[in-house]
Amino acid sequence: MGLERFNRGAFFDAHESLEHAWRAEDGHVRELYHGLLLLAVAWHHVERGSYRGALHSLARAKHWLAGFPAVCQGLPVKAIRAQVDALHQDVVRRGERGLAAVDRGLHQPIRPSDSSGKPPE
Numbered sequence: 112m113g114l115e116r117f118n119r120g121a122f123f124d125a126h127e128s129l130e131h132a133w134r135a136e137d138g139h140v141r142e143l144y145h146g147l148l149l150l151a152v153a154w155h156h157v158e159r160g161s162y163r164g165a166l167h168s169l170a171r172a173k174h175w176l177a178g179f180p181a182v183c184q185g186l187p188v189k190a191i192r193a194q195v196d197a198l199h200q201d202v203v204r205r206g207e208r209g210l211a212a213v214d215r216g217l218h219q220p221i222r223p224s225d226s227s228g229k230p231p232e
Contacts, residue, residue, distance in 0.1 A: 113147070118220035122155040140184055146175035147186075147221070150195055154218060157198070162207040169199040185223040194219050 113128030129148035136144055149172035156164035172195050181189035197217045205212055 113151075114221050117147070117151050118222075120154075120218060122151045122158065125151040126155060142175045143179055143183055143186070143188065146172045146179075146195075147191065149175060150191065150198075153195075153198060157202065157210050157213050160210045162202065162210055165202050165210065166199070169195055169202065173199070182224055186221060187224045190219065191221060 113125050113132060116122075116125035116128055126148050129144055129151060133141055133144035133148055149168045153165050153168035153172060156162075156168055173192070176188060176192050176195065179188040181187070194217060198213070201213050201217060202210065
């Protein structure tokens with residue numbers, strides 16, 4: 112549900128759903144969910160024009176996603192980290208007054224993949 116909402120660009124709702132998954136998990140994968148929900152929060156901050164909120168959420172997302180392999184729980188973590196990095200670079204480049212111009216094309220849907228990291232056909 113959270114990824115479906117994220118993929119549709121419903122970032123606040125995605126955050127809410129992913130937070131439920133994060134809180135319900137007690138293993139290492141909890142950190143993966145935390146990173147995902149923080150990416151959704153970052154996009155939400157971009158939409159609302161909160162430069163500091165976006166930067167803070169992206170830094171935290173990067174931290175929580177750092178220890179995972181390229182694919183974990185069927186999710187393309189390497190691609191998710193790339194989205195975090197690209198969004199961070201664009202937010203910094205555009206600055207506090209330029210969030211309305213952040214490249215929305217940087218939002219890439221998160222689709223499960225097989226163990227090779229390739230999305231299903």
